[in-house]
Structure formats: structure tokens, C-alpha cells
Amino acid sequence: MRFKDFVMSDTTMNPLSTWVEVPKNSDFTIYNLPFGVFKNKRLSPRIGIAIGDKIVDLSVLDQEGFFSDMFLPEGIFLNEALNELISLGKTQTKKIRERVQELLLADNEKLRDHSIRGKVMVNRKEAEMLLPVKIGDYTDFYSSMEHATNVGKMFRDPENALLPNWKHLPVGYHGRASSIIPSGVPIIRPKGQFKDPDMDVPGFGPSKRLDFELELAFITGKPTKLGDSIGTEEAEDYIFGFVLFNDWSARDIQAWEYVPLGPFLGKSFASSISPWVVTLEALEHFRTAGPKQEPEVLPYLQCTSNHSFDLQLEAYIQPENVKQATKVCTSNFKYMYWNVAQQLAHHTVNGCNINVGDMMASGTISGPTEDSFGSMLELSWKGTKPVKLDSGEERKFIEDGDTVIMKGFAEKDGIRVGFGEVRASVLPAK
Amino acid sequence: MRFKDFVMSDTTMNPLSTWVEVPKNSDFTIYNLPFGVFKNKRLSPRIGIAIGDKIVDLSVLDQEGFFSDMFLPEGIFLNEALNELISLGKTQTKKIRERVQELLLADNEKLRDHSIRGKVMVNRKEAEMLLPVKIGDYTDFYSSMEHATNVGKMFRDPENALLPNWKHLPVGYHGRASSIIPSGVPIIRPKGQFKDPDMDVPGFGPSKRLDFELELAFITGKPTKLGDSIGTEEAEDYIFGFVLFNDWSARDIQAWEYVPLGPFLGKSFASSISPWVVTLEALEHFRTAGPKQEPEVLPYLQCTSNHSFDLQLEAYIQPENVKQATKVCTSNFKYMYWNVAQQLAHHTVNGCNINVGDMMASGTISGPTEDSFGSMLELSWKGTKPVKLDSGEERKFIEDGDTVIMKGFAEKDGIRVGFGEVRASVLPAK
Numbered sequence: 001m002r003f004k005d006f007v008m009s010d011t012t013m014n015p016l017s018t019w020v021e022v023p024k025n026s027d028f029t030i031y032n033l034p035f036g037v038f039k040n041k042r043l044s045p046r047i048g049i050a051i052g053d054k055i056v057d058l059s060v061l062d063q064e065g066f067f068s069d070m071f072l073p074e075g076i077f078l079n080e081a082l083n084e085l086i087s088l089g090k091t092q093t094k095k096i097r098e099r100v101q102e103l104l105l106a107d108n109e110k111l112r113d114h115s116i117r118g119k120v121m122v123n124r125k126e127a128e129m130l131l132p133v134k135i136g137d138y139t140d141f142y143s144s145m146e147h148a149t150n151v152g153k154m155f156r157d158p159e160n161a162l163l164p165n166w167k168h169l170p171v172g173y174h175g176r177a178s179s180i181i182p183s184g185v186p187i188i189r190p191k192g193q194f195k196d197p198d199m200d201v202p203g204f205g206p207s208k209r210l211d212f213e214l215e216l217a218f219i220t221g222k223p224t225k226l227g228d229s230i231g232t233e234e235a236e237d238y239i240f241g242f243v244l245f246n247d248w249s250a251r252d253i254q255a256w257e258y259v260p261l262g263p264f265l266g267k268s269f270a271s272s273i274s275p276w277v278v279t280l281e282a283l284e285h286f287r288t289a290g291p292k293q294e295p296e297v298l299p300y301l302q303c304t305s306n307h308s309f310d311l312q313l314e315a316y317i318q319p320e321n322v323k324q325a326t327k328v329c330t331s332n333f334k335y336m337y338w339n340v341a342q343q344l345a346h347h348t349v350n351g352c353n354i355n356v357g358d359m360m361a362s363g364t365i366s367g368p369t370e371d372s373f374g375s376m377l378e379l380s381w382k383g384t385k386p387v388k389l390d391s392g393e394e395r396k397f398i399e400d401g402d403t404v405i406m407k408g409f410a411e412k413d414g415i416r417v418g419f420g421e422v423r424a425s426v427l428p429a430k
Numbered sequence: 431m432r433f434k435d436f437v438m439s440d441t442t443m444n445p446l447s448t449w450v451e452v453p454k455n456s457d458f459t460i461y462n463l464p465f466g467v468f469k470n471k472r473l474s475p476r477i478g479i480a481i482g483d484k485i486v487d488l489s490v491l492d493q494e495g496f497f498s499d500m501f502l503p504e505g506i507f508l509n510e511a512l513n514e515l516i517s518l519g520k521t522q523t524k525k526i527r528e529r530v531q532e533l534l535l536a537d538n539e540k541l542r543d544h545s546i547r548g549k550v551m552v553n554r555k556e557a558e559m560l561l562p563v564k565i566g567d568y569t570d571f572y573s574s575m576e577h578a579t580n581v582g583k584m585f586r587d588p589e590n591a592l593l594p595n596w597k598h599l600p601v602g603y604h605g606r607a608s609s610i611i612p613s614g615v616p617i618i619r620p621k622g623q624f625k626d627p628d629m630d631v632p633g634f635g636p637s638k639r640l641d642f643e644l645e646l647a648f649i650t651g652k653p654t655k656l657g658d659s660i661g662t663e664e665a666e667d668y669i670f671g672f673v674l675f676n677d678w679s680a681r682d683i684q685a686w687e688y689v690p691l692g693p694f695l696g697k698s699f700a701s702s703i704s705p706w707v708v709t710l711e712a713l714e715h716f717r718t719a720g721p722k723q724e725p726e727v728l729p730y731l732q733c734t735s736n737h738s739f740d741l742q743l744e745a746y747i748q749p750e751n752v753k754q755a756t757k758v759c760t761s762n763f764k765y766m767y768w769n770v771a772q773q774l775a776h777h778t779v780n781g782c783n784i785n786v787g788d789m790m791a792s793g794t795i796s797g798p799t800e801d802s803f804g805s806m807l808e809l810s811w812k813g814t815k816p817v818k819l820d821s822g823e824e825r826k827f828i829e830d831g832d833t834v835i836m837k838g839f840a841e842k843d844g845i846r847v848g849f850g851e852v853r854a855s856v857l858p859a860k
Contacts, residue, residue: 168632169687171687181656188656253780298623350680351621353608
């Protein structure tokens with residue numbers, strides 16, 4: 001029985017089991033099998049699939065003929081990015097993932113008892129994870145109503161927190177692709193201009209209000225031509241998978257620069273992503289209805305099926321020299337008012353073309369309760385309510401030496417599928 | 431005598447002459463020699479240099495050993511984009527351009543009298559020009575004070591047209607790279623949401639206010655690392671060259687979507703660029719002082735030398751079935767309040783990294799007079815003053831079937847260096 005068959009029927013509760021040892025609460029179960037790009041001291045960059053504490057080296061499986069019936073391009077897995085693999089199309093990438101799942105099932109001896117097994121299964125903790133895709137264009141949406149409302153309350157009119165366009169279209173903007181970095185790479189506190197309310201003229205220096213934004217991003221898997229649009233019900237054909245996304249933000253720089261053309265240097269210094277791309281197929285079991293949209297949206301944004309997913313998202317802060325990270329936020333991807341199908345339909349309704357490897361982030365995902373707000377701006381309410389950490393320290397924003405960690409996972413019917421984490425420490429400004 | 435020597439001394443007025451026939455008023459003189467990527471019915475994509483009505487096929491020159499002392503990577507000119515060539519660095523690309531200039535001088539017989547000459551010199555009118563670079567990230571600035579003032583007067587407060595940040599930093603935003611297309615490719619009128627003042631709820635359909643924006647863009651030629659910044663006086667080392675840039679805009683879509691995160695679908699449906707990249711070196715002779723900046727800018731934006739260029743920029747509209755295009759705007763690159771060195775210094779001051787092939791556009795360049803405004807929005811003052819065309823027709827915005835043409839050139843001391851043109855016709859919405 002393969003994953004596909006399993007999730008097709010929620011009543012068929014025969015859990016899959018694997019011969020790989022998967023720790024309890026691992027995000028990388030037999031149901032997940034995300035794609036990533038890794039290297040280690042011995043191995044050059046290559047594509048793998050994560051399970052438990054291991055990585056399945058797909059290039060070795062390929063060399064040994066485990067995919068020979070699929071007629072894959074030579075060396076497809078010996079690649080520094082997933083783009084070429086993704087470009088083969090969903091039919092192929094699904095087949096590859098399902099083949100790996102078959103090979104990992106407890107009663108399948110083909111790899112389990114093969115002499116090559118030791119070479120195929122690489123230790124995750126010895127691997128360095130690279131940026132999984134060469135990112136073309138990057139777009140950031142603003143699709144959580146709670147987040148947009150909180151920001152509106154703080155910076156505009158508390159009585160009319162949402163701007164007039166917000167419930168009619170998924171507001172979004174183009175971001176900087178070059179500075180998207182994989183988990184583990186430290187970020188440097190950005191310098192820039194700011195003008196605090198008490199200043200007559202703008203000042204310059206390291207940002208004093210460095211923040212995270214808890215987001216999820218999808219990676220496009222199929223190109224369109226300039227002039228073409230994608231309908232909501234075909235949109236998921238164009239989505240390969242998802243990663244956690246920390247949209248680092250310098251609030252003081254952003255506040256001064258952003259009128260009238262939007263965020264720029266307050267964002268472009270870095271964005272961190274988790275390295276394992278969780279496929280859309282792996283999230284199928286956690287599909288759910290999104291918030292009711294009122295007023296009714298225009299026809300090109302209407303959906304006839306569910307495109308939201310019940311995924312818990314968490315943010316943690318770990319100060320330097322403190323052993324334990326403190327969870328400061330628990331949110332959920334299902335809070336998004338605008339779903340991924342609507343985002344993609346909107347993005348292309350004007351004929352804007354997409355390429356394989358474009359990244360589209362959700363925007364900060366905040367929930368309805370104060371502990372579900374997805375940024376320090378909201379959690380500390382613009383710095384007026386410091387957040388207490390387990391170490392006794394307090395934070396209004398992120399300080400030098402702090403590590404910010406984000407996690408995300410779905411769990412239902414004993415099935416867990418997760419993203420691992422995205423983490424980055426903050427170095428002082430240069 | 432080479433170009434370099436020539437322009438180093440303005441008093442040395444010995445004009446260069448070439449054995450290639452260069453029509454009067456050609457933009458592609460012996461002083462220019464821009465790089466581009468072309469193909470034709472016989473030839474696969476390759477890199478050339480334009481002179482007069484010809485293209486010098488650099489791949490043939492290379493095969494014949496004309497660059498053998500430079501130890502260039504094999505097949506460097508048989509390329510679909512300039513990125514790899516540009517990545518060799520300015521020292522190399524300058525040498526290549528100077529070698530071509532030498533070979534084209536009237537008294538140099540090496541190519542002139544060589545049997546290969548016919549194969550090297552390709553007719554421009556038989557060539558199809560491709561996008562010259564694979565664009566990484568694209569940024570659009572907003573650096574003309576007259577343009578920002580006009581927009582501010584129309585949409586905000588006529589008495590306080592410029593926003594408070596405008597004179598302190600070069601306002602900019604990230605744009606969509608995937609939809610940047612070369613001259614000649616038609617654009618399709620975009621569809622989208624808009625909400626005119628008389629509408630209670632937003633509508634959907636083809637844009638009714640399609641506009642051009644007259645801009646120039648530079649292409650970066652040298653990468654930086656994440657965390658590094660570029661100073662104003664080293665910025666030009668990172669600039670390879672320039673192209674004309676038509677930042678197509680759907681004003682009605684833009685007006686409804688742009689708060690608070692900036693332009694998105696009102697821009698991302700297409701941007702057109704001229705195919706020949708005019709190098710920074712070719713523009714050296716036309717360097718000039720920019721507008722005085724008052725109040726004084728922060729130290730990281732201060733310049734000790736001139737980074738503005740005296741380049742005339744023009745926009746034309748040619749309706750369908752009309753033989754002659756009407757010039758609707760004459761502007762100049764020197765009107766930019768913020769120069770390219772300041773733009774690049776600002777862009778990287780927060781540590782944002784750049785790559786070879788990034789594109790940074792100026793924003794609409796408007797001058798002080800009504801005939802120098804660089805968009806229909808300004809020329810027709812928000813549609814209140816229709817622009818008369820030579821055919822007797824009027825335009826408030828761009829109509830289906832119209833072709834918009836932009837030209838740009840510098841001329842001084844009998845030396846002319848130009849961009850050719852960027853043109854695109856507008857097809858009806860799908």
C-alpha cells in the first residue's frame with residue numbers, strides 16, 4: 001500500500017511502517033518524504049529525501065537502477081538545486097517519491113537488505129543543507145486577516161484597521177530573491193535610515209527594531225507563458241511544495257521608507273527558509289476549509305474546493321548562552337484568509353508569467369489570540385508589551401546573539417508531516 | 431588611438447573613423463559598440479556588438495583567433511545571455527570592446543581586408559534580438575523629482591506633493607523580473623481589479639488606463655556578498671551598462687491595489703527593454719552634474735564626483751494603421767535627482783546582495799516642462815488633457831493597436847552614442 005492509496009481514504013487506518021528508525025515526533029515520517037539538496041564532507045551537492053534522522057541519497061538509488069523504468073535524465077539528482085527535477089513535472093516527481101516510499105516500507109527488502117543500503121542512507125546531522133531551489137522571482141503576500149488588522153490598528157485607524165482593498169484581493173508585493181538563505185546561515189543586523197517620531201531629521205545606523213515574520217512559502221513547479229492566467233481550481237497543479245519562511249523585517253527602516261511604493265530595504269537584507277520542501281501531496285491529508293470570505297470575492301478568486309491546510313506553525317527565541325528556546329508564538333496556516341490557489345490565480349490574472357522555482361510567501365500568519373501573533377511587532381504590540389522568555393529576559397524585538405527558530409507540522413489520525421525548522425542567529429551590524 | 435584615449439581628453443578632438451558604413455544619426459557609432467544577443471535564420475543565439483546597420487559576430491572573431499591573447503573561456507560568445515561574459519569582469523569586457531573598436535578603425539586592415547569579414551558582419555535588420563541578460567532581481571526606483579511631484583500633486587496633496595522621505599533616500603521597490611521582455615514583443619492588455627471613484631464595489635476587466643513609463647535601467651556586472659555594501663564612489667565598478675526601459679503600467683489596477691505594499695499587478699504584466707546594452711564606458715563622454723540635493727543627504731549617499739549623464743530620452747506613440755509615430759515626450763536622464771551610484775549604495779546599505787544581471791530601473795524620468803513628462807498619466811494630467819497625435823487622434827492613455835517607441839541618445843562634440851529603441855505594440859486583452 002502506498003501513501004497515495006492511504007490518504008485517499010481516511011477510513012483506511014492502516015498506518016504505514018518503515019524499516020528506518022524514525023524518532024517519535026519526527027517531522028520526517030514515511031508519510032512526508034520531502035525533497036532537499038545536501039552535501040557533506042565526502043559528498044558533493046545532491047538531491048535527497050528525508051526520513052527520520054536520515055537522508056535517502058537519490059543519486060545513489062538512481063545509479064543502482066532503482067528508477068531505471070522512469071527514464072530520468074542522466075545525473076538529475078547530482079544537482080545543486082531542485083529546479084531541473086521539478087521541471088520534469090508532477091507526474092515524474094510523484095513517481096519518484098512514491099518509489100522511495102515503497103522502498104522504505106517495513107516489508108520491502110529491496111533496499112533494506114541490499115548491500116548499497118549504507119551508501120544510500122546518509123546521516124542528516126552530518127549533512128549541510130543548501131538552498132533547495134534556485135529562486136526566480138519571490139513574492140510576499142499579506143494574507144492573514146489578523147496580521148493585517150493588527151498592523152492597521154497599530155499604524156493606521158483602529159476603527160478601520162483593514163484597508164478597503166484587503167477583502168477584495170490578496171494584497172502582495174515583489175520581494176528580493178537574492179537574499180533568501182537556507183536555515184542555519186546567520187543574518188547580519190541591517191543598517192539603514194529611520195526616523196523615529198521624536199527625530200527632526202532621519203538618522204542612520206543599525207536597525208533598533210529587528211523582527212521576524214512567521215510565514216509559509218510555496219514553490220512553483222510549472223511555468224506559464226506571459227499573458228496566461230491560472231484558475232483557482234488548476235492552481236495546485238502549479239505548486240510543487242512548501243517551506244517555512246522567516247521574512248526578517250527591520251521595522252524602523254520599513255516604517256520610514258515604505259510610502260508610497262512598499263517595503264524595500266526593511267526586508268531585502270535576508271529571508272530564511274527551511275531546507276526540506278514538503279510536497280503538496282504530503283499535505284493532502286490535512287486539507288481543511290479556510291475562513292469564510294465576506295463580502296463575496298470576484299469570480300476569478302472563487303474556489304469550489306478546499307485549498308487551506310491545518311498546519312501548526314511556531315516561533316521560538318533563544319538568546320545567546322541560553323540553553324532553551326522559548327516558544328513565543330503558536331499559529332496555524334489555516335488562519336490565512338486568502339488561500340494559495342487564490343494567491344496564484346490573482347498573481348497571474350494580469351498575465352504575469354511564472355517560472356519553476358518562483359517562491360510565494362504567505363505573509364505573516366497571525367491567529368485570533370495574542371499568543372498566535374506571528375511577529376514581535378504584534379506580540380510586543382509595537383514594543384509596548386515586552387515578551388517574557390523562560391530565561392527571565394524580556395524582548396520587544398530581536399537582539400544581537402538571539403536565535404530565531406520556526407517550526408511547522410501537521411498531525412492528524414496518528415499521521416505527522418512536518419517541515420523541520422528554519423533557524424538563524426543574529427550577528428551585530430558590520 | 432583607441433576610444434579610451436580619446437575620451438580621456440576632451441581637447442583631443444580627432445574623431446575616430448571606421449571602415450563600416452555608419453548612417454548619419456546612427457546610435458551605433460564607433461564610439462558606442464554596445465553588446466547584445468542575437469540570432470537569425472541561420473545562426474543560433476550568440477553575442478554581438480552593434481555598429482551602424484551591422485552586428486559584429488563575436489563568436490566568429492573568437493573562432494578566428496582575434497581574441498586569442500585574452501584566454502577567454504571556450505564558446506563564451508555562443509551564449510543566450512551576456513551574464514557569463516559580464517562575469518569575466520570589466521577588465522576583460524573592456525578589452526574585448528576595445529579590440530573590436532581597433533579592428534573597425536578605418537585604417538586597420540586586419541578584419542577589413544580579411545576573407546572572414548563577410549561572416550563576421552551580420553545585417554542587423556535580419557537579426558532577431560533576444561533579451562540581453564538573464565535577469566536575476568529587478569528593482570525600480572522613483573528617482574525623478576518632477577515625476578514624484580507630479581504624481582503627488584495628482585493623487586495626494588498639491589501643496590505637499592513630495593512625501594517626507596523622498597529627498598532623504600532614493601525610494602525604490604522590487605519588481606517582477608520574469609515579465610521583462612525585449613523590444614518587439616507585443617504586450618497584451620492586462621486584466622485586473624479596479625475601483626473607480628464612482629464605483630461602490632471593485633470591478634474586473636481589461637485595464638482602461640494603460641500607460642508607459644519612460645525609464646533607463648542599468649545592469650549590474652559584479653556580485654556582492656550578503657552583508658556587504660557598496661559605496662557611492664565604487665558603485666560604477668558594479669555597473670556594466672544601460673538599456674531603455676518601458677515600465678508598462680495599468681493605472682487603474684495600480685491605484686486600487688497599491689496600498690499599503692506598493693505596485694504589484696499594475697506593473698508585473700510586462701516591462702519592455704531595448705536589446706543593446708550600452709556600456710558605462712561608452713557614456714563617459716556625456717557625464718554631467720546632477721541636480722543640487724537640498725537638504726544635504728546622509729554620508730553614505732554623498733558623492734565626490736559626477737554620476738549623472740546627459741542623455742536625451744524620447745517617447746513616441748504610433749496608432750495602428752498610421753505611418754508616422756508622434757513624439758509625445760522629450761526628457762533627459764540628467765533630470766534624475768538620485769543618480770545611479772546613490773541608487774546602488776542605498777540598495778546595498780542594508781547588506782542586500784546583488785548578482786551579475788540584476789536590473790535597476792530609474793523610475794519614470796520627467797523633466798520640468800509639460801512636454802518632458804515621461805508617462806501618459808502626467809502628459810494627459812490624469813486623463814484631463816488629451817495628448818494630440820500628428821494623425822489628428824487624441825490619447826489620454828494607450829489604446830489597443832498602439833505602438834509605443836522609446837529612444838535615447840547622447841550627442842556632444844560630434845560624438846553620438848545611443849540606445850536604438852524599445853518598441854512594443856499593445857494587443858487587446860485575452
